[in-house]
Amino acid sequence: MTLPCAVAIAGPTASGKSGLALALAVAFDGVVINADSMQVYDALPILTARPGAAALARAPHRLYGMIDPAEPCSAARWRDLAAAEVESAWESGRLPIVVGGTGLYLEALMDGLSPIPEIPAESRAEARALFDDLGNAAFHLRLAEADPVMAARLPQGDSQRMIRAWEVLSATGRSLAAWQTEPREGAVAARWLTLAVAPPRDRLRQACDGRFLAMVKAGAVNEARAFLDRDLDPVLPIMKALGLRDLGGYSRGDRPLDEAIATAQSATRAYAKRQMTWVRHRLKPDMVLDAQLSESLMTSIFAKVRQFRLTPV
Known part of the structure; x- marks a missing residue:
């Protein structure tokens, strides 16, 4: 049986993934499906670089701004939502184009997830x-006593994943590390064409810095201030949005704006570097786009997609 086609576009923040996804959606009657763990939330559209009205008007976009920020979105939940959107695209005769920089999301959809039971x-x-009672450092020590393998993998600052490791251990009696050795389940049955947008380091650094400045000009300071005024749980995933805490500090008068911007830009560049590492070592892309997305390169990409769709396996 010939499997239906789908496209996955990965790469670091500010690399041009969304623009490429939109161009492919317009050219191939596609549906853009979000695989960014921040853009799923109905909050911070500027700081999370969610597609704007012009992009939404040109092609269907799915799984953007659809989850309340007070409600964590797990990789398993996203995978189920994304799988449904992929199926819906096929049913309507459209090409699913999954785009985002969250490697775990893409792996969950294409390769499946470890069969960890639902945690009560x-x-x-x-x-x-x-965690609230002990604080980061003491909680990490407690985790190390109970689950040394996971504690060794997780830095003290990664509160969300430390809490996840503890709840899995306490609910199942088994380390998250052990569950992760089990065969994965729930992958979408598709022929995947994977595209990696991988700009040269200097150009990516400039893009990261320039985009954050553009966010500030577009109103990111007021957006961050209003969002932090909601006083949500600090361990929620959305609280890790790049620049949120830095601009919040400026809004409170704790630091000057130029310092807040510089710190956020530095964090963005570091995050982009980690994303690039995942792309190089985990994605195994069919096509690496390591040059400017020029007209000639776009022609090559379109030809690749066209050939992929016409070549059954």
């Missing part, structure tokens, strides 16, 4: 309460 709400609440 009480176990999640107990893990969070323990």
Whole structure:
């Protein structure tokens, strides 16, 4: 049986992934499906670089701004939502184009996830309460006593993943590391064409810096201030949005704006570097786009997609 086609576009922040996805959607009657763990939330459209009205008017976009920021979105939940959108695209005769820089999301959709049972709400609440009581450092020490393998993998600052490791251990009696050795489940059955947008380092650094300045000019300071005024749980995933804390500090008068911008730009560049590492070592792309997305390169990309769709396996 010939499997239906889907395209996955990965790459670091500010690399031009969204623009490429939109161009492909317009050219091939596609649906753009978000695989960015920040853009799924109905908050911070400027700081998370969510596609604007002009892009939304040119092609269908799915899974953008559809989850309340007070509600964590797990990779498993996103995978189920994305799988449904991929199926819907096929049913309507459209090409699913999954785009984003969250490697775990893309892996979940294309390769599946480890079969970790659903964790009861009480176990999640107990893990969070323990973290609140102990704080980062002491919680990490407690995790190291109970689950040294996961503690060795996780830095103290990664509160979200530490809490996840604890709740899995407490609810299942088994380390998250052990669950992750099990065969993966739930991958979408598709023929995937994977494109990696991988700009040269200097150009990517400039793009990261320039985009954050553009965000500030577009109103990111007021957006950050209004969002932080909601006083949400600090361990929620959305609270890790790049630049949120830095601009919040400026809004409170804790630091000058130029310092807040510089710190956020530095964090953005570091995040882009980590994303590039994932692309190089985990994605195994069919096509690496390491040059400017010029007209000639776009012609080559379109030809690749066209050939892929016409070549059954």
